[in-house]
Amino acid sequence: MEQESTTLALCRRAKAASAGLIGLGEDRVNEALLAMAEALMAHTAEILAANAEDLAAAEGVISTVMQDRLRLTEARIEGMAEGIRAIAALPSPVGEVLEEWERPNGLKIVKKRVPIGVLAIIYESRPNVTSDAAALSLKSGNACVLRIGKEAYRTARAIVTALKEGLNRAGVCEDAVGLVSDTTRQSANELMRAEGLVDLLIPRGGAGLIRACVENATVPCLETGTGICHVYVDKSADLDMALRILVNAKTSRPSVCNAAEVCLVHKDVAAEFLPMVKAALVDERAEHPVELRLCPRSAAVIEGRAATDKDFDTEFLDYVLALRVVDDVTEAVSHIAKHSTHHSEAIVATDGAAIDVFCTCVDSAAVYVNASTRFTDGGEFGFGCEMGISTQKLHARGPMGLKELTTYKYIVTGNGQIR
């Protein structure tokens, strides 16, 4: 028999561990999570040392922004431990009876929430995802296989070593949290095709990674994150509110997926609103200047660089905003249908009819009325945590909390029924 790769062997151990997690009980799971948090704190020195090695190797290799994402401090490790404790404090999703009914033939059907099994998470260089993903998986009754980018591997290994110590101390099989040691592309490809071992693949990272998973995965995969989010300013909008929402959606954190990339403006208010946008986002009063990309009708009102077609299909993740004047809410909806990634879109309006059209017709995970797109987030939704934001329609949409990491099964009880 051919030798199995270390990655598949890890998945196989995770699969075995996942069977052991079933019926472990909420108290034991929470005990394990608290032990994981404690072990993380206890091993701060080792984790920082490993992080220093990663950082030294990364210098000149990855951007300073990426280096900053990779960098841990005592405070950040404490934050990670606090994150695990917060997850422990959430109610367990497992075992919930979702529905139950009895059939005329006497069969009793119970639809019960159960873990998915083994989650594989492929992510890039944020070390805190390691502990977050492990804690979310365990709390939802799943084993996990983590695969981090090579520039953060040493850090992740130190973190996972600590987490495993916590699991061991709580008497939970340490294979429930696994870290892939092969950081080449091969291991990612193996995870994408580990049928029977990986029950759900969650890629967290840039568009390239997500694309590779969608292209190559044969295991079920949850697409996350790409956000070309729109703010539509209706003619009925309170324009001051519209401006506050737009500025927040664009500039409060431009690098995240729920930031706005495109603003659509009703033609009747363009002459008034566009100069307000320019003053707030571009001119001296702007805290951080935003580059505007203007459609021809916007360019007739304010100055700025002309938008190319591509600008309306780009997730800038930067201080750049594409602007387009539309005839009405119907044109806004149809622009969004063509260009959105189905993540988050907002309408600013007071007209109930326009709001209805927008909410009914926009086919995105989250549709906002008079609020910023930045709220699409597990914490902001009140889930207490988040494994990513789904932009697909199957299984889960929008922020994925603990419930979204579960499935269900039917338990059907009879007294000899045959068909």
Add this chain to the structure above:
Amino acid sequence: MEQESTTLALCRRAKAASAGLIGLGEDRVNEALLAMAEALMAHTAEILAANAEDLAAAEGVISTVMQDRLRLTEARIEGMAEGIRAIAALPSPVGEVLEEWERPNGLKIVKKRVPIGVLAIIYESRPNVTSDAAALSLKSGNACVLRIGKEAYRTARAIVTALKEGLNRAGVCEDAVGLVSDTTRQSANELMRAEGLVDLLIPRGGAGLIRACVENATVPCLETGTGICHVYVDKSADLDMALRILVNAKTSRPSVCNAAEVCLVHKDVAAEFLPMVKAALVDERAEHPVELRLCPRSAAVIEGRAATDKDFDTEFLDYVLALRVVDDVTEAVSHIAKHSTHHSEAIVATDGAAIDVFCTCVDSAAVYVNASTRFTDGGEFGFGCEMGISTQKLHARGPMGLKELTTYKYIVTGNGQIR
């Protein structure tokens, strides 16, 4: 610009039609469904003529079983129309508020059930799937693109022509139901990769088709159907009940996915139960003799062909049953974990502890206690209909009714909230 294929053009029209289905209202949808049923009846002659052409071309090309599946009669067409009317009579799943809550900052979040968009269904030669799938899609607010095997294409075309007439008469865009005219492999491959046009791909058919979809699809895909289902007879079982359940699960319709393929017997009752199995399934009293494939311990009790390893991993879909003696419920659970396709498994037992272990640890869509695996079916579950039986864990598990053909979106209403 390159000319788009007829298949992708069809998907694009379906996508446009799906936008029109949003907000159509339950009454209009039901009206369209009833008009579809009526048109189907009105065109019985044309449908039978097309079916006769398909049957003539199929003679000597496909098996007689397949020919029988393909054959329509007046009664069968009436049955299809009746099926559509039954779907019209079901409550609409669309628009249901699944959850709603308010955040401390005043944001109101509503989680609302919405259609998925465009469903692509690839199936083989059963003409009735054409009208079933179209009706289920429409009732759940989705447009559909149907792709039938070439041996049944003329029949499907006649059916879809009638269905479109019904849609037209009800004033619903006829592109909501599309039939792929290219019956080569290319069209199936195009559907698997029609990102942005196909929101969900549902393959209904043999293992080869499902395998091809899992391998090649980049659009979200719902795996259906393969069932290696187990019946475990515990030492605490009422053996007469166990025999009734086993005979039903194996022989009432061996060609379907919820039929049992493997029986696991507790060692303490093997000496008594196995001869009962042989008498009922093999010997003269058997209505239709079943071929047994015996593990060594079973072979020590009754006569029969020795099982190979492969026999425990085969969906026979025939009058064949693999038998294995196990030490206890734990060994049964672990055998099932290794060999099951996670479809349906049954335990026959009176011992509560054994039942608990089985129900908790068996990771299948449906787990039966003292009932036949044959009940895994939309109708038997009380869904009133079924688009197939999911054997994956993402999105939907087990019988997929109307709810399983929907997704949800969040509508978040504020009064200017920013983050």
